[in-house]
Amino acid sequence: MTERIPVDCWLTDMDGVLVHEERALPGAADFIATLIDTGTRFQVLTNNSIYTPRDLRARLLSGGIDVPEDNIWTSALATATFLHAQREGGTAYVIGEAGLTTALHDVGYVLTDRDPDYVVLGETRTYSFEAITRAIRLVVGGARFIATNPDPTGPSADGPLPATGSVAALITRATGITPYYVGKPNPLMMRSALNRIDAHSEHTVMIGDRMDTDIVSGLEAGLRTVLVLTGSTSAAEVERFPYRPTAVHDSIESVVPLVREFYPEG
Incomplete structure (x- = not known):
């Protein structure tokens, strides 16, 4: 028997693991509290680029989940970190909201359409046809095309809404240029989160509710993975994928005891 690392x-992940439509899922608050109580390093990841960590902290807190701002890692932050490393002090034309524009400003980027x-x-x-048209013309003119995440739709009370991936497809169709996606399922999202807290993939677990984003990106980043069945993927669907999570749990509630079980005593 091999030694357990x-x-x-x-x-x-946040949506489908900790919350569902802003309502806390069973065990979510206890899970975060246990991580904090044991001094365990952690990051809450989301492909949502609309909100800043401060916004997301407030939204989670309204559901009884107390996550410090520094423990929230968004696709907007990952994108800003990536661009800063690629071209320090660069310029960008941005279609997005405060989460993305703030992240880019914080790494020294200038936002411009010139x-x-x-x-x-x-x-x-609210996607603007005028802004999308401008983006198309800039990409055709030579601007490099980056998108925060490939999610085609997002949830709403009235049903699905077109999201970043759908609008990116429109721009790609018009230009012939495919964007580089920074968020999940790109393992770069995981790597940047690990770097932020000086953690190593060998000693890290990724929890998610989607096989095609959370689990595959965790796997490709070298992490152990846990799928919870409170979001997008059902137990029956797991077998359809050519890869498997390390473990499957009904909810984050049953993962809470594992934090203390796995956490090495000092």
Whole structure:
């Protein structure tokens, strides 16, 4: 029997794992509280680029889940970190909201529609045809095309809404240029989260509710993975994928005891 490698860091998706339509899922508050009580490093990940970590903290807190701002990692932050590493002090034409524009400003980017280095597409509640047209013309003119995440739709009370991936497809169709997606399922999202807290993939577990984003990106980043069945993927669907999570749990509630079980005593 091989020796079990200790876990000293956890990454977890937000929607479908901790919350569903802003309502806390069973065990979510206890899970986060246990991580904090044990001093375990962790990051809450989301492909949503609309909100800043401060916004998301407030939304989670309204559901009784207390996550510090520094423990929230969004596709907007990952995108800004990536662009800063690629081209420090660059320029970008941005379609997105405060989560994305704030992240880019914080790494020293200038937002402009005049010959930008990048066109950066994120999620927004109201996509402007004028802004999309401008993005198309800039990409055709040579701007590099980046998108925060490939999710084609997002949830709403009235049903699905077109999201970043759908608008990116429109721009791609018009330009012939495919964007580089930074968010899940790109394992870069996981790697940047690990780097932020100086953690190692070998000692980290990723928790998610989607096989095609959370689990595959965790797997490709070298993490152990846990699928919870409170979101997008059902137990029956797991077998359809050519890869498997390390473990499957009904909800985050049954993962809580594992934090103390795996956490190495000092």
